[in-house]
Amino acid sequence: MDVNTSQRFIERGSHKGKGLAVFTSGGDSQGMNAAVRSVVRMGIYLGCKVYFIREGYQGMVDGGDNIEEANWSSVSSIIHKGGTIIGSARCMDFIKREGRLKAAYNLVTRGITNLVVIGGDGSLTGANLFRQEWSSLLDELLENNKITKDQREKYKHLHIAGMVGSIDNDFCGTDMTIGTDSALHRIIEAIDAIASTAYSHQRTFIMEVMGRHCGNYSEIEAEDFSKSKKKTLQGFDEIDVEFDPITFNRLVMQQDIVKEIPESILETETASALSVLIYLALVTALSCDADYVFVPESPPSIDWKDKFCATACCSYLALVAALACEADQVFIPEDPVPNNWVEKLCKRLQQERKSGQRLNIIIMAEGAIDREGKPITSELVKNVVVDNLKQDTRITVLGHVQRGGSPSAFDRILGCRMGAEAVMALMEATPDTEPCVVSLDGNQAVRLPLMECVRRTKAVAQAMADKQWDLAVQLRGRSFARNLETYKMLTRLKPPKGAFDETGRGVFANAAEESYRAGKLDKLAVRLYFYRGVQLRFCTRY
Ligand SMILES: Nc1ncnc2c1ncn2[C@@H]1O[C@H](COP(=O)(O)OP(=O)(O)O)[C@@H](O)[C@H]1O
Numbered sequence: 001m002d003v004n005t006s007q008r009f010i011e012r013g014s015h016k017g018k019g020l021a022v023f024t025s026g027g028d029s030q031g032m033n034a035a036v037r038s039v040v041r042m043g044i045y046l047g048c049k050v051y052f053i054r055e056g057y058q059g060m061v062d063g064g065d066n067i068e069e070a071n072w073s074s075v076s077s078i079i080h081k082g083g084t085i086i087g088s089a090r091c092m093d094f095i096k097r098e099g100r101l102k103a104a105y106n107l108v109t110r111g112i113t114n115l116v117v118i119g120g121d122g123s124l125t126g127a128n129l130f131r132q133e134w135s136s137l138l139d140e141l142l143e144n145n146k147i148t149k150d151q152r153e154k155y156k157h158l159h160i161a162g163m164v165g166s167i168d169n170d171f172c173g174t175d176m177t178i179g180t181d182s183a184l185h186r187i188i189e190a191i192d193a194i195a196s197t198a199y200s201h202q203r204t205f206i207m208e209v210m211g212r213h214c215g216n217y218s219e220i221e222a223e224d225f226s227k228s229k230k231k232t233l234q235g236f237d238e239i240d241v242e243f244d245p246i247t248f249n250r251l252v253m254q255q256d257i258v259k260e261i262p263e264s265i266l267e268t269e270t271a272s273a274l275s276v277l278i279y280l281a282l283v284t285a286l287s288c289d290a291d292y293v294f295v296p297e298s299p300p301s302i303d304w305k306d307k308f309c310a311t312a313c314c315s316y317l318a319l320v321a322a323l324a325c326e327a328d329q330v331f332i333p334e335d336p337v338p339n340n341w342v343e344k345l346c347k348r349l350q351q352e353r354k355s356g357q358r359l360n361i362i363i364m365a366e367g368a369i370d371r372e373g374k375p376i377t378s379e380l381v382k383n384v385v386v387d388n389l390k391q392d393t394r395i396t397v398l399g400h401v402q403r404g405g406s407p408s409a410f411d412r413i414l415g416c417r418m419g420a421e422a423v424m425a426l427m428e429a430t431p432d433t434e435p436c437v438v439s440l441d442g443n444q445a446v447r448l449p450l451m452e453c454v455r456r457t458k459a460v461a462q463a464m465a466d467k468q469w470d471l472a473v474q475l476r477g478r479s480f481a482r483n484l485e486t487y488k489m490l491t492r493l494k495p496p497k498g499a500f501d502e503t504g505r506g507v508f509a510n511a512a513e514e515s516y517r518a519g520k521l522d523k524l525a526v527r528l529y530f531y532r533g534v535q536l537r538f539c540t541r542y
């Protein structure tokens with residue numbers, strides 16, 4: 001499209017008469033209001049008739065006052081508010097065709113054929129299914145004399161654009177989901193606050209942050225519910241809802257699903273909800289100098305508990321002490337091997353205390369598991385620390401605080417940009433255009449095929465279910481992998497072989513300086529080298 005065409009296209013009123021609706025679905029997140037506002041105003045600007053659909057898919061199915069025309073001022077003064085002013089819900093009715101038929105009727109009778117869905121992968125999957133079925137739903141409505149032939153013809157194409165609203169940053173295809181940045185702010189503020197009291201009492205704190213995924217849940221078809229079909233998910237067969245207290249805790253976290261899924265499915269399918277997404281835990285650990293982070297994509301070995309307090313080797317504590325506290329001594333540790341993580345953590349905790357550190361922070365994603373896929377709960381880690389290290393230990397579950405409060409500037413802007421792009425995508429759509437999800441790629445808003453992203457997102461869950469941890473990390477994307485690598489890098493005690501020059505000075509420090517001056521390195525690499533260099537310089541004093 002040349003400049004003139006594109007300018008004409010976004011001309012005020014250039015899409016007069018089109019019916020467009022926006023709704024929020026699944027878990028709410030900060031920044032959703034900014035996105036809603038942007039959709040409404042962009043739509044109105046282009047001449048569309050814009051509707052709110054309240055309470056997610058439930059409002060679409062129920063119709064009535066839940067579908068309400070919006071105007072310019074209905075989205076005034078909402079950009080700074082957390083949550084979503086139009087409500088969000090998880091809706092079992094929409095999982096069934098019967099529910100989707102009602103939803104189609106409610107849209108057609110209002111002339112709505114453009115939908116902006118703001119939610120997670122489940123909501124986007126539902127929207128895609130809805131679009132696939134649209135034609136047959138309209139046929140059924142016509143057959144039942146619910147709509148006229150004219151309506152059937154006029155509204156025969158449904159267009160879908162998605163935006164990912166979730167604090168979990170768990171959607172493949174976008175660098176940041178709407179809400180993640182704000183949630184991180186909450187977590188970091190909370191950890192900073194905890195650190196002061198932890199310091200006073202010389203305590204270890206286990207901070208549990210949100211981050212879970214139930215991608216396979218979205219794949220449950222309506223038929224599965226009616227037939228109570230028994231399914232087995234590889235790797236989770238041993239999970240017992242009733243008798244295993246650890247597993248029970250996990251399922252409690254999924255209580256919205258537990259409530260609604262028949263017992264027979266609950267016992268098998270819900271297990272898949274244990275596939276956990278860890279962005280918040282990982283990045284928080286990185287930002288807060290946490291002593292350890294439990295993450296499902298890269299879980300510890302199965303015997304983590306036994307090894308937790310068994311030996312005397314520690315790397316992270318020493319590194320953090322050296323970097324953050326200007327420690328006088330730096331240890332040259334062994335490269336961490338996955339099966340030794342418990343040992344290392346134990347050593348770290350002990351070593352930090354020995355070297356004068358007054359507190360420890362352990363961060364856990366709420367769905368952390370070990371390499372066998374078994375959950376590791378905050379309670380379990382606490383017991384291990386208390387029983388074996390005798391450290392005064394507390395658990396803080398940050399819970400929904402993370403999803404509350406005002407959105408950060410980043411999330412407000414992100415919502416605005418994504419919303420405008422979603423409307424543009426709908427206006428440009430042709431009958432053959434696939435549903436898209438508006439994503440952030442670097443600093444660019446891009447449109448990606450919705451189902452491809454959903455497929456990739458679900459592949460992460462599958463990789464974890466298959467215990468393919470490297471693959472799970474890789475599927476989460478480059479930036480996730482880099483964050484994990486950075487975290488591991490900065491928690492190493494021992495620099496790689498060849499890190500010293502003949503004078504004992506870190507060669508990485510030299511290399512970084514030279515390369516940075518020559519413009520050969522990116523910021524991250526320089527920072528990593530810098531940290532290694534600092535560490536090595538400390539060594540040279542001995
Ligand atoms: N496979 C599906 N078919 C139809 N609707 C679905 C499907 N998966 C999810 N949904 C709808 O989307 C809602 C939100 O999905 P959920 O997975 O709970 O949250 P999120 O969108 O945050 O991932 C569900 O309550 C349901 O109404």
Ligand SMILES: O=P(O)(O)OC[C@H]1O[C@](O)(COP(=O)(O)O)[C@@H](O)[C@@H]1O
Binds near residue numbers: 120167211256403
């Ligand atoms: O608010 P609920 O229903 O207790 O759900 C809690 C879950 O929602 C989330 O905040 C977001 O999950 P979704 O984006 O998948 O909806 C998770 O991090 C958390 O585990």
